[in-house]
Structures are given as structure tokens and as C-alpha cells.
Amino acid sequence: MISSLQYFSVPMLSYSQRKMKILLICTTHLFIFLQFTVITHAMLDPMDFLALQSIRKAFNDMPGSNYFSSWDFTSDPCNFAGVYCDGDKVIALNLGDPRAGSPGLTGRLDPAIGKLSGLAEFTVVPGRIMGSLPHTLSQLKNLRFLGLSRNFISGNIPATLGQLRGLRTLDLSYNLLTGSIPWSVGALPALSNVILCHNHLSGSVPPFKSQTLTRLDLKHNDLSGSLSPTSLPPSLQYLSLSWNQLTGPVDRLLSKLNRLSYLDLSMNRFTGTIPGNIFTFAMTNLQLQRNSFSGPVQPVDRVTIPTVDLSYNRLSGEISAMFATVQNLYLNNNRFSGQVPGSFVDRLLSASIQILYLQHNYLTGIVINPTAEIPLRSSLCLQYNCMVPPIQTPCPLKAGKQKSRPTKQCVEWKG
Numbered sequence: 001m002i003s004s005l006q007y008f009s010v011p012m013l014s015y016s017q018r019k020m021k022i023l024l025i026c027t028t029h030l031f032i033f034l035q036f037t038v039i040t041h042a043m044l045d046p047m048d049f050l051a052l053q054s055i056r057k058a059f060n061d062m063p064g065s066n067y068f069s070s071w072d073f074t075s076d077p078c079n080f081a082g083v084y085c086d087g088d089k090v091i092a093l094n095l096g097d098p099r100a101g102s103p104g105l106t107g108r109l110d111p112a113i114g115k116l117s118g119l120a121e122f123t124v125v126p127g128r129i130m131g132s133l134p135h136t137l138s139q140l141k142n143l144r145f146l147g148l149s150r151n152f153i154s155g156n157i158p159a160t161l162g163q164l165r166g167l168r169t170l171d172l173s174y175n176l177l178t179g180s181i182p183w184s185v186g187a188l189p190a191l192s193n194v195i196l197c198h199n200h201l202s203g204s205v206p207p208f209k210s211q212t213l214t215r216l217d218l219k220h221n222d223l224s225g226s227l228s229p230t231s232l233p234p235s236l237q238y239l240s241l242s243w244n245q246l247t248g249p250v251d252r253l254l255s256k257l258n259r260l261s262y263l264d265l266s267m268n269r270f271t272g273t274i275p276g277n278i279f280t281f282a283m284t285n286l287q288l289q290r291n292s293f294s295g296p297v298q299p300v301d302r303v304t305i306p307t308v309d310l311s312y313n314r315l316s317g318e319i320s321a322m323f324a325t326v327q328n329l330y331l332n333n334n335r336f337s338g339q340v341p342g343s344f345v346d347r348l349l350s351a352s353i354q355i356l357y358l359q360h361n362y363l364t365g366i367v368i369n370p371t372a373e374i375p376l377r378s379s380l381c382l383q384y385n386c387m388v389p390p391i392q393t394p395c396p397l398k399a400g401k402q403k404s405r406p407t408k409q410c411v412e413w414k415g
Contacts, residue, residue, distance in 0.1 A: 044077050045088045047115050052077050052090070054112035059095065062127055065103035067096055089118030091142075096125030105129060109153070114139035126150030126174075133172075138163045147171040149195070157201075159184045169193040173217070181206050181218075196221070197240065205246070207231045219243050219264065229253045240264040242287065251275045266290050266309070274310070279303045279322070289313070289330065299323065310334065311357065319344075319363075324353070332357040332381065332399075337413070340366035351375040359383040359399045362413045366390065386410035 053073060061067055070081045078085035084092035093116065096105045104127020113122065114136025120143060129148070132155030137146070143164050154176040161167070162184020170185070173195045180203030181196065191210040197219045204225035205218065215238040223241070226248025232239070234256050242264045249272030250265065257263075258277075264287035271292045278286070279299035289311040296317030297310065302325045309330040318338035323329055324347050340358065345368045347353045354377060363385040370390050374380055381395035384405050 043088055044085065044090070045118075047117070048088070048090045049073075049077060051112040051115035052080075052083070054110045055093075055095075058110035059105045059107035059129075062103040062106055065097060065105070067105065084121075086118065090116045091118050092121040093119060094121070094123045094125075096127060098125055103127070104151075109134050109148075111136040113137065116140065118142055121145040123147040124151065128152055130154065132156070133158055133161075135160050137161060140164065141166070143167055145169045148175070150174040152176055154178065156180075157182055157185065157196075161185050162187060164188065166190050168212075169195075171195040172199070174198040177201055180204070181223075183207070194218075205231065205241070208233060211235055214238065216240070227253055229256070232257065234259060236260060238262045241268065242266040244268055246270060248272070254278050257281075263287065274315075276300045279305065279308075281305075319358075327353060328355040329353065330355070330357045331361070333360040335413075336361040336363060337386075338364060342367055348374065348378055348380060351378050353378060355379050357381045357396075358385070359395060360385075362386050362405065362410060364410075386413070 056068065056071055067081060077083055082094040082096070083090060104125050106128045108131035109129065111134040113134060119140050122143065123145070126149065129151035131153065133153060135158050138158065138160035141164070144166055145168060147169065149171050150173070152175065153172065156179035157172065157177060159182040162182060165188065167188055168190050169192060171193065177199040179201065181201055183206040186206030186208045189210055190212065191208065192212050193215045194208070194213065195215065195217045197217045199221055201221040201223060203223065205223055205227060207228070207230065208216065211233050213233050213235055216232065216236060217238065217240045219240045219242040221244055223244040223246060225246065227246065227250055229252040232253060236257050237259050239257065239260060239262070246268040247270065250270055251273050255275045255277055258281055260281050261283050262285050263283060264285070266287045266289045268291050271294065273295040274288065274293050274297055276298045277300055280301055283305045286305050286308045289309045291313055294314040294316065297315050297320060299320055299322040302322050304325055306326070307328040308323070308326050311330040312333045314335060316335040316337065319331060319336050319340060321341035321343050324341060324343035340363060344353065344356065345366065348356055349372060356379070359381045365387050366382065368390055372391060374393055380393045381399055382389040383395050383399045384402055386405050388404055
């Protein structure tokens with residue numbers, strides 16, 4: 001306890017002294033606050049800070065979206081939605097609300113994106129982003145992932161993207177891109193996924209050199225020309241080139257792609273034979289329909305691919321019994337002849353075959369009891385062959401109403 005003597009020995013502060021002390025304390029606190037604020041804003045590289053401001057000005061939320069509500073430049077940009085930093089650099093920029101079905105963004109890609117020198121990942125959710133791809137993307141030497149799908153981006157793919165030597169995924173699908181695929185992009189050494197489908201790209205398919213490329217999706221474009229036996233790496237697991245105007249043989253190329261789990265070359269103008277070893281690949285889907293493939297088809301072993309579609313080609317010869325193990329088999333609209341193997345009937349009646357389309361060929365017979373009942377979950381079509389179908393089954397409308405091919409055609413084919 002302080003004695004009265006001790007108490008009065010402490011000098012009393014005057015009013016002016018107390019006011020000065022309070023002012024000093026407040027000034028000190030303000031200095032600390034300002035210092036903290038400066039440190040907070042100084043966390044991000046000034047070039048990155050200015051680049052984010054330019055990028056923000058080039059975009060707007062679509063109605064119903066409030067993605068940019070967190071982009072308050074009086075606070076730390078590293079806390080903005082979709083902005084990820086490492087130290088003082090932005091390393092990932094994922095613009096827009098990633099939830100499925102949420103409104104996207106409108107605007108254009110600002111060239112300032114090239115100022116984010118540490119950027120490794122850049123994506124924009126589906127929306128209404130228009131304009132061309134800025135050439136400054138080539139300045140992002142650390143970029144590994146570029147995903148700008150399902151927008152309205154137009155113009156050419158810049159050849160300067162070939163400078164992104166570390167790029168692994170390139171997804172520009174579902175846009176309005178035109179021109180050719182730059183050969184410099186095909187030469188990128190680290191690519192693993194290239195998804196350019198649903199655009200208006202033309203010209204030939206460049207050789208892809210990356211030995212780590214696993215997915216190549218170029219469907220629904222206007223690509224033309226042929227594919228050389230060395231144009232695609234054996235590392236491919238998913239290949240879709242459908243709905244283009246590609247020509248020439250692919251047998252030597254396909255024989256080397258033995259890691260494929262999905263192949264779709266439909267709706268092109270490919271010619272030549274189909275290699276027998278392709279049916280041994282561990283695929284879930286093989287789509288080769290609506291081309292000009294010709295000659296016999298001779299799998300080297302039982303085919304275990306669930307769905308095989310070889311329809312609308314110029315394939316000939318007898319149907320191999322090796323196809324009896326396929327669940328959904330489309331051989332219609334070709335030039336197959338001879339008898340349908342008995343193993344097909346057995347598997348059809350046991351519902352192991354769910355779809356067997358053999359219409360519009362030159363087949364001469366199938367051994368099946370006319371009273372046999374095809375399981376409800378199975379479908380068989382034999383219309384327009386060189387025989388009277390021994391069993392009546394529903395066929396697709398495109399098969400027409402004629403049950404058998406005209407005798408004259410069958411005679412001429414056999415002759």
C-alpha cells in the first residue's frame with residue numbers, strides 16, 4: 001500500500017503535459033497502424049498489383065454473379081477470390097465462380113495478364129469472355145495450366161504460345177477460335193492435355209512431340225489433311241478427332257497407340273484398312289463410323305471393348321466371330337457378306353449383346369429360330385441384306401422399310 005508521503009512524492013502532471021502525453025501515444029499507435037498497412041499492401045509485387053487492377057477493369061460479373069465483390073484493392077489482393085499467391089507473386093488466377101451453373105463473367109482478356117510473371121495457372125469459368133487471346137500470354141514462362149473453355153474467344157491461337165515450354169494443359173474448347181493450330185504448340189515438350197474441341201480451327205493437325213501427352217481432343221472443327229505415322233505420341237490414352245475433314249490412312253499410326261482407352265475418329269474421310277491389333281487395346285469406346293475405311297476387319301483376339309462402331313464405311317469380307325464378345329456392335333451400312341457367326345446368336349439370346357446392327361450389308365444368312373425371343377434389353381437389325389430376315393425385330397428408322405436388298409445387287413456383288 002502506497003503511503004501518503006510516497007503518493008505526494010510523485011510529481012503531478014499538468015493539463016498541458018497530460019494532453020501532450022495522450023497525443024504522443026495516439027501518434028505512436030497511428031504510426032504503427034500505418035506501418036502495418038504499408039507492410040500489408042507491400043506483400044504483393046507492385047507489377048502484379050497493377051496487373052490485377054487492369055484485369056479487373058476488363059471484366060464484369062454477369063447478372064446473378066457477385067464474384068468480384070471481394071476484390072477490394074484497399075486490402076491485400078492475395079485474399080481476393082480466385083487469387084493465389086506465393087510470397088509477393090500471384091501464382092494462380094482462377095477467375096469466376098467455379099460452381100457448376102453459376103453465372104460467369106463478361107469482358108475481354110487484358111494484355112496485362114502477361115505482367116504476372118509468376119503465374120503457373122490461369123483459368124476463366126464459362127461465361128461471355130470475348131475478343132482474342134492476348135499475345136502477352138507468351139510472357140508467362142512459368143505457366144503450366146491454361147483453361148479458358150466455354151466462352152466466346154475468337155481469332156487465332158497465337159503461335160507465341162509455343163514459348164511456354166512448361167505448359168502441360170491447354171484447354172481452349174467451346175470457343176470461336178479460327179485459323180490453324182500452330183506447329184509451335186504441337187512442339188511443346190511438356191504437354192499432357194490438349195483440348196481444342198468445338199471451335200472453327202482449320203488446316204492440318206500438327207505433329208505433337210510431347211511424350212507425356214495423354215489427352216488430345218480436337219473434335220468439331222474444320223481440320224483437314226492426313227496424319228503421318230509419327231504425328232502422335234504413343235503415350236496417348238484419349239484421342240478424339242471426330243467431326244472434321246481429315247483424310248488418308250491411319251492404320252500404321254493407330255497400331256502404335258496401344259495405350260488408348262478411348263478413340264473417336266468418326267465423321268471424317270479416313271481411308272485404308274483398320275489394323276487388327278487395335279481391337280486388343282484396353283478401350284471403353286471405339287468410334288470409327290462414317291469414314292471410308294475399306295477391306296476386311298480381322299481382330300487378332302476376342303474383342304472386349306464394350307462399344308464398337310464401324311458403321312457407314314466400306315468394310316467387306318465376312319464378320320469375324322471375335323466380335324461376339326462386344327456389348328454394343330454397329331457394323332451396319334458396310335459391305336460385309338457371308339453368314340452371321342453362330343456365336344452372335346447365342347450371346348444375343350442371353351442378352352450379352354445389347355445392340356447388334358447388321359443392316360445394309362450383303363449378308364446371306366443367320367442361323368436363328370424364327371420363334372426365338374430377343375430379350376427386351378437387346379436390339380437386333382438385319383434389314384436390307386441378301387436374305388429374308390428369319391426373325392422380325394424393330395430397326396432404326398434410318399434402316400428404311402425394305403426387308404431385303406434387291407436380288408440384282410446381291411448377284412452383282414457376288415459376281
